[in-house]
Amino acid sequence: MLLWSLWSAILLLTPLEAAEEDDVRAGCSTAVNDLVYIVDGSWSVGTSDFETAKQWLINITSQFDISSQYTQVAVIQYSDTPRLEISLGIHQGGPKLIEAIQGITYLGGNTQTGRAIKFAVDHVFSSSQRASQVKNRIAVVVTDGKSQDDVVDASVEARAEGVTVFAVGVGSEITTSELVSIANRPSSAYVLYAEDYTTIDRIRDNMEQKLCEESVCPTRIPVASRDEKGFELLLGMNIQKKAKKTSGSLISEAAYSLTASTDITENTRDIFPEGLPPSYVFVATLRLKGSSSKLTFDLWRVLSKDKEIQAAVTLSGNDKSVTFTTTSRTENWQRITFKNGFQNLYDGKWHQLKVLVRPSQVTSFLDDQPIQKIMLEPVEPMYINGKTQVAKRRGTDITVPVEIQKLRLYCDPHQSERETACEIYSVCPLNRTATDEEEDCNCVVGPKGQAGLPGRMGFRGEKGREGPPGPDGKSGKDGTHGDLGPSGFTGMKGEVGPAGLSGDPGLKGLKGDRGDPGLSGETGPPGTKGLPADKGELGPPGEAGPMGEPGLPGSGGLVGTTGPKVSADCSF
Known part of the structure; x- marks a missing residue:
């Protein structure tokens, strides 16, 4: 009996263990979302533009796997x-959902946006059958005009219930402050604009990216007074704990020195649990010294369970190139190699490397300077049951010695424009203090010399780079009430509005009580005798009727009496 129980337990556990060993893909398409579109159907939209808005929803939704699991x-x-x-x-x-969206009929009417948001929170999100499993609750409000009710309270309630709200304004009648009140913070990430419905598809890629970021990039990186969605790999990969701290590119910057005995390896599921968005920026500030500047190694790589590369940035000191590897829909992987422009990366000094990945192209940068842009084929979501590693020789688990000051992956591709290399003295020398090593001087330091003669005034410098946007300002104090203005002129009579909707039929009335029978009336007097009618004229004789059937034989007559007796006298 005991042996049978053990065997049964083994049989029960085997499928579960096998399932855990299977590699799984993760990305935007496999995100676990409850996504609610709140679409303006008021008179100002119109039938044609409403059809365009429906198609826009279909286009955006196509990036997701529509199922009970995702x-x-x-x-x-x-x-x-x-x-x-x-x-x-x-x-x-997906096909059933698309068909249902296409079948939505246009409402028409006024604009009550706040009421619609509250309805979504109270009756739609709350009706989800998988509230404990869903990871992201997202609402997308699409409107072309100012709401005729209050949106603030409903939007605050939505955020309090854990709903992320995007606001999409279409046309020139929208109110920016209202969209900002509806959406999450910062407004630069959650408010989108389109000139009109005919151009709304221009913000399709941006909307898809924003929804995907919300699905797969839950972590935040504090950058320039704002939080950027992404992955702080120095922290996530435990580099700060495993590697030795050293001086960075500036006195104010810290870096970490990896040696051959430093193993930076973590489970991909712990680093990128939902995979990667379709667009992102890989940023690394590093220094290659000694033999590391001559080797070929993966600065960062994501491996499947079978150790196939899913994503990687590879440095090759042999030919002074940089290679980006990612997945492919047609092959196991695709590699993009930037062969020119990276000679300085291998000169033993601090440099910043950026790789901007978009759905159809990859762009490389060195110290804020764009190097090359190469087209990219469509990618597949990556497997997450393998390992993520830093500074490993290609095809091995051997660590390459390298100094790393920054290692990040930003989900917002526009962070490539905001992220500068001013942490490096040679890129932005003004108002910076380099470390002794940055000067890269092996000479003996002599005594301090006498002050030289004052130099001539230099030329006016070029305009600096635009700084990152500042944080949203605080709301101003309420102003004092103005004086009552003069009465306006009586407006012209407006056009007759559309017929209202038919009301519901009223309730059936109760049956009345039966009344008592009335009293019998008195007998009336006899009526007067009518006048005799005149005798009518004699009508014409009728046609002869058909012969009747023979009558029944009559009964026998009575027997007659005996007559008198006569003598027989023959003479006359």
Whole structure:
């Protein structure tokens, strides 16, 4: 009996263990989202533009795997009142969802945006059948005009319930302050604009990227008074704990020195649990000294369970090149090699390397200078059951000695424009103090010389780079009430509005009580005798009728009496 129990336990555990060993892909398409579109259907939109808005929703939704396991989508159309067009989880597949969106009919009416947001929070998100499993609750509000009700309270309640709200304004009638009130902070990340519905598809890629960032990039990196979504690999890969701290490119900067005995390896599921977005920026500030400047190694790589490369940035000191590797829909992987412009990266000094990845192209930078842009084929979500490593010889687990000051992956591709290399003295020497090593001088330091003669005034410097946007300002104090203005002129009579909707039929009335029978009336007097009628004229004789059937034979007559007796006298 004991042996049988053990065997049963083994049989039960085996499928579970096998499932855990299977490698799985992760990315935007496999994110676990409850996504609710709140779409303006008021009179100002119009039938044609409303159809365009529906197609825009379809285009954006196509990047997700619509299923009970991954993303579920609901659609609310609103005007005077919100109308739930598609419930969460009712369509378990992309084609069915697309068909349902195409079948939505235009409402028309006024603009009650706040009421629609509250409806989404109270009745749509709360109806989800997988509230404990869903990782992201996202609402996208699409509107072309100012709301006729308050949006602030409803939006605050949405955020308090853990709903991330994006606001998409279309056209020139929108109010920026209202969109900012609706959306999450910072508004630069959660508010989008389109000139009109005919150009709304221009912000499709941006909207897709924002939704994907929200799905796969939960962590934040403090940068220039704002938080950027991404992955701080120095922290996530435990480099700060495993490597020796050393001087960085500036006195104010710290770096970490990796040696051959330093193993920087972590489970990919712990670093990128939801995979990577379609666009991101890889940034590394590093110094290659000695033999490391002559070797070929993966500065950063993500391996599958079978040790196939899913993503990597490879440095080659032999030919002074940089290679980016990623997945491919047609092959196991694709490699993009930047062969020119990286000679200085291997000169033994501090440098910043950036690789900007977009769905169709990859751009490389060195010390803020763009080097090369190369086209990229469509990629597949990467496997996450393997390992992520730093500074490893290609094809081995051997660590290459390297000094690293920054190692980050930003989800927002626009961070490539904001991220400067001014942490390096040679890039931004003004108002900076280099470390002794940065001077790279092996000479003997002599005594301090006498002050020289004053030099001539230098030329005016070039305009500096635009700094990162500042944080959102605090709300100003309420102003005093102005004096009552004069009465306006009576406006012209407006056009007759559209017919209102038919009201619901009223309730059926109760049956009345039966009344008592009335009293019998008195007998009336006899009526007067009518006058005799005149005798009518004699009508014409009728046609002869058909011969009747023979009558029945009559009964026998009575027997007659005996007559008198006569004598026989023959003479006359």
